[in-house]
Amino acid sequence: MNRIKYKVSKGTxxxxxxxxxxxxxxxxxxxxxRNPTRxxxxxxxxxxxxxxxVSVSGIATTAKQQVTSQFNSILATEITVSDNSVGHIPxxxxxxxxxxxxxxxxxxxxxxxxxxxxxxxxxxxxxxxFSTTLPIYASTPDGLTQMQADIITGRxxxxxxxxxxxxxxxxxxxxxxxxxxTSVANRPAIFINGTPFTIIxxxxxxxxxxxxxxxxxIPASTxxxxxxxxxxxxxxxxxxxxxxxxxxxxxxxxxxSAQEPTMYVTTAKGAAGVVGKEIAYAIYPQNVNALxxxxxxxxxxxxxxxxxxxxxxxxLLGIVxxxxxxxxxxxxxxxxxxxxxxxxxxxxxxxxxxxHIAVLTLLEAGCIGAIGGMxxxxxxxxxxxxVAATHTWTPVLSYQIIVMAPFVGAIVGILAxxxxxxxxxxxxxxxxxxx
Amino acid sequence: MPDQLVVLENISRIYEGPNPVNALVxxxxxxxxxxxxxxxxxxxxxxxxxxxxxxLLDRPTAGKYILNxxxxxHISERExxxxxxYYIGFVFQSFHLLATRSAVENVELPLYYRGxxxxxxxxxxxxxxxxxxxxxRSASFPATLSGGERQRVAxxxxxxxxxxxxxxxxxxxSLDKNSSDNILELLEELNETGLTVIIVTHDSAVANRSxxxxxxxxxxxxx
Ligand SMILES: Nc1ncnc2c1ncn2[C@@H]1O[C@H](COP(=O)(O)OP(=O)(O)OP(=O)(O)O)[C@@H](O)[C@H]1O
Ligand SMILES: [Mg+2]
Numbered sequence: 001m002n003r004i005k006y007k008v009s010k011g012t013x014x015x016x017x018x019x020x021x022x023x024x025x026x027x028x029x030x031x032x033x034r035n036p037t038r039x040x041x042x043x044x045x046x047x048x049x050x051x052x053x054v055s056v057s058g059i060a061t062t063a064k065q066q067v068t069s070q071f072n073s074i075l076a077t078e079i080t081v082s083d084n085s086v087g088h089i090p091x092x093x094x095x096x097x098x099x100x101x102x103x104x105x106x107x108x109x110x111x112x113x114x115x116x117x118x119x120x121x122x123x124x125x126x127x128x129x130f131s132t133t134l135p136i137y138a139s140t141p142d143g144l145t146q147m148q149a150d151i152i153t154g155r156x157x158x159x160x161x162x163x164x165x166x167x168x169x170x171x172x173x174x175x176x177x178x179x180x181x182t183s184v185a186n187r188p189a190i191f192i193n194g195t196p197f198t199i200i201x202x203x204x205x206x207x208x209x210x211x212x213x214x215x216x217x218i219p220a221s222t223x224x225x226x227x228x229x230x231x232x233x234x235x236x237x238x239x240x241x242x243x244x245x246x247x248x249x250x251x252x253x254x255x256x257s258a259q260e261p262t263m264y265v266t267t268a269k270g271a272a273g274v275v276g277k278e279i280a281y282a283i284y285p286q287n288v289n290a291l292x293x294x295x296x297x298x299x300x301x302x303x304x305x306x307x308x309x310x311x312x313x314x315x316l317l318g319i320v321x322x323x324x325x326x327x328x329x330x331x332x333x334x335x336x337x338x339x340x341x342x343x344x345x346x347x348x349x350x351x352x353x354x355x356h357i358a359v360l361t362l363l364e365a366g367c368i369g370a371i372g373g374m375x376x377x378x379x380x381x382x383x384x385x386x387v388a389a390t391h392t393w394t395p396v397l398s399y400q401i402i403v404m405a406p407f408v409g410a411i412v413g414i415l416a417x418x419x420x421x422x423x424x425x426x427x428x429x430x431x432x433x434x435x
Numbered sequence: 436m437p438d439q440l441v442v443l444e445n446i447s448r449i450y451e452g453p454n455p456v457n458a459l460v461x462x463x464x465x466x467x468x469x470x471x472x473x474x475x476x477x478x479x480x481x482x483x484x485x486x487x488x489x490x491l492l493d494r495p496t497a498g499k500y501i502l503n504x505x506x507x508x509h510i511s512e513r514e515x516x517x518x519x520x521y522y523i524g525f526v527f528q529s530f531h532l533l534a535t536r537s538a539v540e541n542v543e544l545p546l547y548y549r550g551x552x553x554x555x556x557x558x559x560x561x562x563x564x565x566x567x568x569x570x571x572r573s574a575s576f577p578a579t580l581s582g583g584e585r586q587r588v589a590x591x592x593x594x595x596x597x598x599x600x601x602x603x604x605x606x607x608x609s610l611d612k613n614s615s616d617n618i619l620e621l622l623e624e625l626n627e628t629g630l631t632v633i634i635v636t637h638d639s640a641v642a643n644r645s646x647x648x649x650x651x652x653x654x655x656x657x658x
Contacts, residue, residue, distance in 0.1 A: 017513075017520040018550045027547055034535035346531045349492060351520025351548040351596075353513060430492045433527060434483075 019356045028363035039368055045328020046372025046409045052321035054380025056314055058397040062388050065396040079276050080294040081263040089261050094140055096282045102271030107143025110261035112136040112223055134175055135215040138223030146264030147206055154184035154201030162219045169197040172213040173204045195226055322412055329416035333365045337424045344424055345432020354425040361421035362414055369413020370406040377405035440599060440631050441466040446498030448484050458484040460654040471626040473642035474635045476651035482635045483604055490523050490602045491515045503599055520548055524593030528605035530585045532577040539564055539573040542591045563591040567621060583614025603634040607641055619644045
């Protein structure tokens with residue numbers, strides 16, 4: 001007996017049941033290709049699952065992109081540069097910053113002092129002098145744009161006024177009312193600390209702050225010339241500084257509290273992030289920490305914020321969708337296995353090992369999952385494009401998720417196929433073949 | 436010994452359960468290579484049980500089974516599968532063809548489990564189909580074939596792997612007289628080429644075509 005048994009294992013060594021993976025794939029392919037209805041029903045779960053995943057992610061990224069570009073175009077172009085305790089903004093800063101690629105405007109402005117005696121010469125209409133104390137700003141012509149100065153009547157000062165240190169001033173709408181100025185046609189004059197200035201325009205806007213509307217704005221060069229540096233004798237751009245700080249202006253500054261200058265830089269759309277990084281180098285290459293550069297929350301920050309809220313939802317939805325898809329595959333696979341009991345019994349009778357039955361069922365489930373993944377991804381793309389089209393947005397989809405979809409589907413299919421395939425291997429040929 | 440294809444000694448098969456059934460009781464038999472054996476008996480006598488034991492689809496409760504000189508009792512499920520794969524062909528009363536595969540694809544099926552490539556599978560399957568005179572219906576699906584044609588496809592499938600033993604359980608049970616004769620002629624032809632055929636039937640007209648007649652009566656085998 002032992003001798004014969006030995007012979008069995010020896011004798012059947014070359015005659016073992018074996019299934020090449022290529023043939024198994026072909027067999028599985030015939031299995032689902034010849035049963036399109038069954039395949040479709042089984043794939044429906046993954047179609048819905050992957051479809052949901054792709055469309056949710058697509059719509060989320062599309063919406064994100066949309067918000068980002070809107071944000072970019074409105075807000076994300078303004079950079080504020082101000083002093084910190086280490087350094088000051090030199091006047092040459094404006095020039096240097098303008099050379100940075102992506103910069104549209106750059107302007108410097110500062111509030112000269114809290115209390116400046118402003119008097120209007122009323123000699124034309126009477127002998128009295130009207131006198132009050134108003135805040136005064138100094139600004140470069142470009143700085144006016146940054147201050148959002150809107151002309152009501154007259155004109156803004158320009159580079160020419162700036163170059164010539166002209167004694168011209170703009171007046172805020174509230175200050176104009178206080179001083180009784182309604183028109184600039186007859187060139188009204190005011191005295192700032194005794195120096196006459198011609199009012200060339202009445203402005204509104206001014207940071208959108210009502211308090212700023214009761215102020216007077218003079219060209220930055222004039223301000224420096226007349227009243228001096230906001231740094232009380234320290235440098236504000238070497239040349240201008242040396243040239244124009246006078247004893248008189250020093251004296252004025254000593255008993256007034258000038259605010260430090262702020263530079264406002266407007267960039268091209270989306271360039272704020274890059275420009276922001278270069279500004280410090282352009283102004284103070286020797287010490288990039290000398291200034292504080294405040295860039296708006298750029299697309300990165302913003303999309304992170306949006307991603308934070310949508311990512312959780314996205315992942316949850318995706319998981320729910322995929323689990324649903326998996327359950328549907330598991331269900332249909334199980335039904336299909338139970339419905340094919342006699343086929344499986346027959347295959348076992350014809351020489352298939354339990355392993356071969358498992359491979360076949362798993363391959364079928366995996367392929368159905370992959371097909372579902374592909375169809376689902378296509379539908380997801382269509383849904384994204386559709387939603388984007390109705391909002392006239394640009395559809396944005398990460399290609400990774402589309403490439404991954406069939407694999408995700410296949411993995412879901414294989415996972416879902418595990419239990420049905422175990423059930424399939426348990427089918428006994430004898431009972432399966434009874435009619 | 437080698438021409439003793441099948442040796443059964445004191446085989447019994449008891450179906451456990453609330454009412455245990457002694458389906459086979461001390462069955463002993465030996466079948467020569469090239470034999471054409473019929474197994475007859477009334478319904479429920481144990482014919483199918485015996486055939487399943489012979490075909491290694493079912494394990495007897497006790498006894499000794501030597502197939503082609505190899506111990507077929509004390510081996511694993513895997514080894515039994517290997518033996519089925521290379522030694523045994525089955526023909527069933529209800530054909531058991533896959534509805535979604537063409538005739539030739541059905542015949543190919545056993546060859547998948549022998550690691551045979553697609554081209555060779557197709558060749559062998561076509562040859563087997565030719566043997567049962569159905570080459571002209573190779574591409575047809577089972578639903579479009581007559582009962583007799585379906586059984587011929589099933590026989591081709593059983594033959595494609597060149598088994599040593601062809602086991603037929605009521606192969607003509609679902610067929611009319613004409614188709615039935617046709618199938619029996621085919622089986623006779625195959626037997627003449629040296630194939631060992633065992634056919635289970637309750638129809639003595641069918642059994643008369645065989646060379647050797649066995650009878651199962653209440654689980655016991657008689658010559
Ligand atoms: N899986 C099973 N569990 C319990 N009893 C069984 C099982 N299979 C068969 N039997 C019993 O064993 C006995 C023999 O059954 P078997 O199928 O071998 O008979 P048969 O001769 O082939 O009958 P038929 O001509 O109707 O096909 C019967 O009494 C049957 O009820
Ligand atoms: Mg029977």
